[in-house]
Amino acid sequence: MHENSMLSDSCLGTSSMLGISLDEAAFNSAAAVYFQEGLMHWLVDKVPDQSLLNTARWKYIVPQLYRKYPNDNMQLNLTLTSPPIISIKPEGAGGTITTDMTVNVLDAGESVPVACITVVISVSGVVKISGNNLAGEARLQDFTLNLKWSKVGNFHMFLIQETMWVFLNTVFMPIINSHLRKGFPLPIVHGFTLQNAYILNSSSKMVVCSDVIFRNSTVAAHFPL
Incomplete structure (x- = not known):
């Protein structure tokens, strides 16, 4: 991540006062920190179609x-079994997420793991x-399934593709997007706020171009950097 009092080359030719360059390595480093802190783990027991979480549905x-x-x-x-891999391209952001989905059966008050499926998910993203803050929203593009282990026989992956697509779109992606919408703070001097900000993407890098205002001022005066 790089902040420069001189405008980034990508912001030259505009009236923007500030240019903040963000390399995809910075996003991947942040993702690695979240992963190492154990923040990429979720237990799902409620879904829009609750019958999916009953063994009768899978009879x-x-x-x-x-x-x-x-x-x-x-x-x-x-x-998640590894940190998400994030890429920046001229057309936008993308990522690959690898997660183990362990199926637990609630039997006589006990949670019993019965199978584990590795899901590799490809997403595209919009950064805002x-x-x-720099926030975003991801959209499901594709996924692959692989049965890691099972105590209840074989899972025919092609039979659950459609159900998994619905699950990822209605449950998993909303979980991911709830975090992405919060975003993370950009390196702005305390007391200043971005105004008229926009984002330019290039290969492996994005640049935030913006004016700034002093938010504590009674007059929204612009301050040069």
């Missing part, structure tokens, strides 16, 4: 699951300025 797709645990409720334990 014909995973017969052994239903025979062993008839009409039991389930939970999904989502844990929110106040003095």
Whole structure:
């Protein structure tokens, strides 16, 4: 991440007062910190179609699951196995997320892990300025599934592709976007606020171009850097 009192080359030719250059390495470093702090783990027990979290729904797709645990409720334990990989391109941001989804059956008050599926998710993203924060929103582009282990027989991945697409769009992506919308603070001098900010993307880098105002002033006067 680089802040320069001189305008970034990408902001030259504009009237912007400030240019902040952000390399994709900075985003990947931030993602690695969140990963190392154990902040990329979620337990899902509520979904829009709650029948998905009952073994009866999977009676014909995973017969052994239903025979062993008839009409039991389930939970999904989502844990990223590595930090997300973020890329910046002229057309926008993108990323790859790898997560293990462990299926837990709630049997007689006990949570029993019965299977684990590795899901590799490709997303595209829109990066926005929110106040003095850099925020964003991700969209699902594609995913792959691989059965890591199972105690209830084989899972035919092609049979659960459609269900997984719905789950990722209605449950997983909203979880990710709830964090992305909060964003993270840009390196702005205390007391100043970005105004008329916009983002320029290039290969592996984005630049925030903006004017600034002193937010504590009774008059929204512009201050040169």
